[in-house]
Structures are given as C-alpha cells and as structure tokens.
Amino acid sequence: MAVHTLWRDTQPSGPLKVRLGGEMALRNLGQQAQPIPTPLKLSASSQAVSMPSGRAWPALAAQPGRVLGRLELALTFSGLGLSVFMVMHLGLLFSVLLGTWAMDGLAGFLERYYLLHIGGSFLLLFLVGHVFVASRKVPTAFGRQRALLHHMRSINHMDTWTWLFQGLSGVALLALAAIHLWVIATDLPIEAAKSGARVFQTYLWFYVPLVLLVEGHISIGLARAAAKWGLLSRPVAHRALLAWTAVVLGLGFAILVTLYRLGGTL
Amino acid sequence: MDKRTLTFRIFRHNPFDPVSVPRLQEFRVEETPRMTLYTALTRIREEMDPSLQFDFVCRSAVCGSCAMLVNGRPRLACRTRTEPLPDKVTLLPLPFFRLVGDLSVDTGTWFRDMGRRVESWVHQHRAFEPGAEEERMSNEQAQAIYELDRCIECGCCVAACGMAQMSPDFLGSAGMLRIARFLVDPRDHRPEEAVFEVIGTEEGVFGCIGLLACDDFCPKDLPLASRLAYLRRRLALAAMRPSPSTTTGPVPVR
Numbered sequence: 012m013a014v015h016t017l018w019r020d021t022q023p024s025g026p027l028k029v030r031l032g033g034e035m036a037l038r039n040l041g042q043q044a045q046p047i048p049t050p051l052k053l054s055a056s057s058q059a060v061s062m063p064s065g066r067a068w069p070a071l072a073a074q075p076g077r078v079l080g081r082l083e084l085a086l087t088f089s090g091l092g093l094s095v096f097m098v099m100h101l102g103l104l105f106s107v108l109l110g111t112w113a114m115d116g117l118a119g120f121l122e123r124y125y126l127l128h129i130g131g132s133f134l135l136l137f138l139v140g141h142v143f144v145a146s147r148k149v150p151t152a153f154g155r156q157r158a159l160l161h162h163m164r165s166i167n168h169m170d171t172w173t174w175l176f177q178g179l180s181g182v183a184l185l186a187l188a189a190i191h192l193w194v195i196a197t198d199l200p201i202e203a204a205k206s207g208a209r210v211f212q213t214y215l216w217f218y219v220p221l222v223l224l225v226e227g228h229i230s231i232g233l234a235r236a237a238a239k240w241g242l243l244s245r246p247v248a249h250r251a252l253l254a255w256t257a258v259v260l261g262l263g264f265a266i267l268v269t270l271y272r273l274g275g276t277l
Numbered sequence: 278m279d280k281r282t283l284t285f286r287i288f289r290h291n292p293f294d295p296v297s298v299p300r301l302q303e304f305r306v307e308e309t310p311r312m313t314l315y316t317a318l319t320r321i322r323e324e325m326d327p328s329l330q331f332d333f334v335c336r337s338a339v340c341g342s343c344a345m346l347v348n349g350r351p352r353l354a355c356r357t358r359t360e361p362l363p364d365k366v367t368l369l370p371l372p373f374f375r376l377v378g379d380l381s382v383d384t385g386t387w388f389r390d391m392g393r394r395v396e397s398w399v400h401q402h403r404a405f406e407p408g409a410e411e412e413r414m415s416n417e418q419a420q421a422i423y424e425l426d427r428c429i430e431c432g433c434c435v436a437a438c439g440m441a442q443m444s445p446d447f448l449g450s451a452g453m454l455r456i457a458r459f460l461v462d463p464r465d466h467r468p469e470e471a472v473f474e475v476i477g478t479e480e481g482v483f484g485c486i487g488l489l490a491c492d493d494f495c496p497k498d499l500p501l502a503s504r505l506a507y508l509r510r511r512l513a514l515a516a517m518r519p520s521p522s523t524t525t526g527p528v529p530v531r
Contacts, residue, residue, distance in 0.1 A: 076474070076478050076481075076483065076512070077477075078516075079477065079478065079479065079483035079516070080515065080516025080517070081513075082483075083509065083513050150443055155443040158442045159442060159443050161442075162372070162439050162442040163439065166349055166351075166439075166490060166494075167349060167350070168350075168437070168488070168490045168493060168494075170488055171488045171490055174486060174488050238506070239505075239506060239509065240509060240510055241503055241506025241507060241509075245492070245502060
C-alpha cells in the first residue's frame with residue numbers, strides 16, 4: 012500500500028527530509044525547472060515515516076530564525092520604551108505651561124533622586140538597541156536601495172512612503188538627539204530659564220524640526236507596530252495616529268512658544 | 278457626457294527576440310460605457326495590433342491571469358474599469374516575475390516554487406488508510422480554510438511588495454498566507470518547529486518590513502495584514518520559548 016507521508020525525519024539516518032528552501036532559481040524560464048521531488052510519495056516497500064515521538068527536534072538556538080524572532084520583538088519593545096520615555100519627557104516640558112516654578116520643581120525632584128540619570132541611562136540603552144535592531148530592516152546595498160526607490164515612486168503607496176520616512180527620520184534623529192543630549196548634559200541642572208534662553212537665542216530652528224521628526228517617527232512607528240502585530244486594524248491605527256499627532260504636535264509647539272517667550276523676557 | 282479617447286502607453290518587448298528593444302507604444306481607444314482594461318486591450322489586439330501579448334482566461338477576476346501594472350499599481354485588467362482612470366494610462370507587466378512578452382508574465386513558475394518551499398500540502402504523521410471514513414470538519418473550520426484558500430495567484434501582492442523587489446527569494450505574503458491556510462487546517466499535523474523553519478527566516482515573516490501594500494492591492498481582499506500579524510506573533514512567541522533541543526518530551530504537535 013502506498014503511504015502518503017509528507018513529512019520527513021530530521022535524523023541524518025532517517026528517510027529524506029524535503030528541504031526546498033533556497034530553490035528559487037527557477038524564476039527564469041531559461042533555466043529548466045527541476046522536477047518536483049518524488050519522495051513525497053513513498054513506495055509500497057518503503058517504511059511508513061511517522062512523526063518521531065520523544066525525539067528532540069533540531070536546536071532552534073542553532074537556527075537564525077530564533078534570533079530573528081527576538082530581534083523583531085526587540086525592535087518593537089525598544090521603540091515602545093523610547094515612546095514611553097518621550098511621553099515622560101513631554102510631561103516634564105508640559106510643566107512649563109503651568110509656570111517656570113513647576114518645571115524647575117519637577118526637574119529638581121528628578122535630579123535629587125537621580126531619576127534623571129537613571130532615565131538617561133535607559134534612554135541611551137534603548138536608543139542604541141533600537142538603532143541596532145532597526146538597521147537590520149534598512150537596505151544598505153545600492154542595488155537594493157535603487158530597486159526600492161523605483162518601486163516606491165511607481166506604486167505611490169502611503170504606508171510604503173511612511174516606511175521611508177521612518178528610515179530617514181531615524182537617521183536624522185540620531186544626529187539631532189545626540190546634539191540635544193550633549194547640550195543638555197553639559198548644562199545641568201535643567202531649568203526653565205536656561206531652556207527658554209536656549210530656544211530664544213540659538214536653538215529655535217534646531218528644535219522645530221526635532222519636534223516634527225520625533226513626533227512623526229513615534230506616531231508612525233506606533234501605528235506601524237500596532238498593525239504589524241495585529242493589535243489594531245489598519246484603519247483604527249491610522250485614526251489613532253492622526254489623533255495622537257494632533258495632540259502631541261499641539262503640545263510640542265505650545266511648549267516651544269512658551270519657552271521662546273520665556274527666553275525673550277530674560 | 279462626452280466620450281473620452283483614452284491613450285494607452287503599453288510596454289512592448291519580446292525577450293525571446295534578440296533584436297527586440299523594450300519600449301512604450303501608444304494606442305488610442307474610444308471609451309465605451311462600463312469599459313474595462315481587458316475590453317480595451319482586446320480592442321487594441323483585434324483592431325490595431327494582433328501581436329500585443331497579454332494574458333486572460335476567465336474575464337471575471339477568478340483566474341488571476343491578467344494582472345499588470347496600471348499607472349504603476351498592480352491590478353487585474355478584467356476588473357479595472359476605465360472610468361476612474363485618467364485619459365492617459367500606462368500599462369506595464371508585473372515586476373518580479375519573468376517576462377513572457379509585452380504585458381504577459383510567468384507567475385506560475387514562482388507560485389509552483391513557492392508552494393514547494395512552504396510545503397504546500399497536508400502533512401500527516403499517520404499512514405493513509407484508504408478504507409477509513411473521512412474525518413469530519415466543522416463548518417467554521419471549513420470556512421476558515423476557504424477564506425485563506427481564495428488566493429487566485431495573480432501575483433499582485435508580490436508585485437506590490439517592496440521587499441520582494443529587493444530580495445528575489447522573499448516568500449511574499451502569498452507564501453505566508455499559504456502557510457497560514459495549513460495552520461487552520463485540522464488535517465495538517467506539522468509541528469510549530471516546521472513552520473518556524475520554513476517562514477521564520479529573512480525570506481519569510483521576519484524579512485517582511487511591513488509596508489502592507491500587499492494588503493492594499495490584493496484584488497480578492499484577502500486578510501493578508503491580519504494573517505501576517507498572526508504568523509509574526511506566533512513565531513516571535515515561539516522564538517522566546519526555550520529551545521526544544523533542551524527538552525526530551527514528545528514533538529509538539531498542534
């Protein structure tokens with residue numbers, strides 16, 4: 012009796028395992044297609060191959076897929092961590108809308124209990140981790156970049172363009188955030204008056220694109236992550252993105268205007 | 278309403294003719310009510326240039342043969358009405374697939390190979406018993422399988438995928454959907470590790486950069502985004518579990 016068994020043992024001594032990955036060279040009809048492997052149907056004399064019970068499967072640790080899965084999660088969680096940090100950062104800046112006393116008091120509290128230093132350390136850790144795992148998704152070879160750009164222009168698809176924005180804004184933010192962190196870290200403690208003077212005197216045209224890029228990168232990143240993991244449907248994710256963008260951009264520019272005015276009165 | 282004269286700029290090239298040069302050729306066709314691209318192409322072939330190559334079989338979005346780039350976007354010619362299109366329409370063959378000639382591409386070879394890579398058949402660990410009664414399946418299970426089995430293999434999702442344009446070995450959402458179809462099939466006994474081995478790779482679900490154009494351009498409205506998310510969740514969780522090599526228990530069967 013012919014036995015239709017379509018799975019193969021993983022042991023070298025066992026029957027053939029059908030390994031078909033990587034046989035993608037058949038796209039070109041100029042190359043003759045290989046015949047579909049026949050061992051899918053064993054002859055009557057062959058022993059039926061059954062799922063080996065009680066036998067360990069190959070170590071997934073040896074498979075790059077296990078690492079890739081963890082990197083995929085790390086990308087989302089590092090992005091989520093940075094988003095949480097930025098919400099807390101927004102909370103600190105939001106306090107200046109209540110008055111300079113509120114921002115100075117909150118910043119003093121964070122420094123007194125070393126929360127600023129702890130937060131800064133986590134920020135650096137998440138930032139480096141996020142850049143490391145996100146860079147895996149970015150094509151680096153010229154041929155791949157050219158193919159993708161050609162495709163983007165041809166298909167003109169919103170979520171494809173937003174992916175490009177994520178890549179470009181990520182690179183820009185790496186530079187802008189490094190400058191911002193250096194300026195803040197070399198001028199501690201954080202005070203509303205110092206921040207106002209900075210925005211008024213030199214850094215207004217540095218912070219305007221920084222606010223836009225940070226907000227855009229976080230909003231699009233969160234919406235993409237929600238759709239990517241199936242947490243929200245894409246229409247819901249897009250609507251949530253718009254609402255979040257409106258709120259955060261409004262707050263961000265209100266804070267910038269407040270700091271600019273504060274700097275002008277000094 | 279005045280009748281429009283549509284200008285079609287159609288890709289022409291015969292890769293089997295050594296003197297053929299890829300070019301765009303213009304054809305003018307008077308628009309008729311409820312005209313589709315298929316109708317327009319048929320008129321061009323019958324009235325202007327019988328050498329124009331394009332594929333069609335069913336003319337009702339079932340066979341998936343007539344997929345092409347319409348002003349840069351993958352669509353089925355038979356279900357694309359000309360009314361919403363501008364006066365000038367550029368028609369190109371689907372990218373990624375091997376060109377047969379003009380607008381005709383060979384999607385079959387890629388889909389056959391994809392089916393082999395994802396092992397697109399029911400995996401059973403029991404010997405087939407021809408005399409045994411067929412196991413029953415609930416209507417819900419059958420519907421769930423059917424929902425994922427509606428793919429007509431037109432290739433629009435792969436042509437819309439940015440990753441596929443960069444990485445020729447990428448399985449595309451068509452390949453991922455095929456695996457998802459077997460995961461809901463109670464007759465399929467492949468263990469999670471097997472699924473992981475096939476699509477838990479850079480050419481599979483972890484290579485996907487989430488552009489989701491596949492979901493937007495699928496002419497059959499298949500749930501590609503939600504199935505990709507499901508597979509990503511499932512494989513990412515599997516990646517976090519201890520390696521089976523350290524366990525001695527039976528092979529986990531779904």
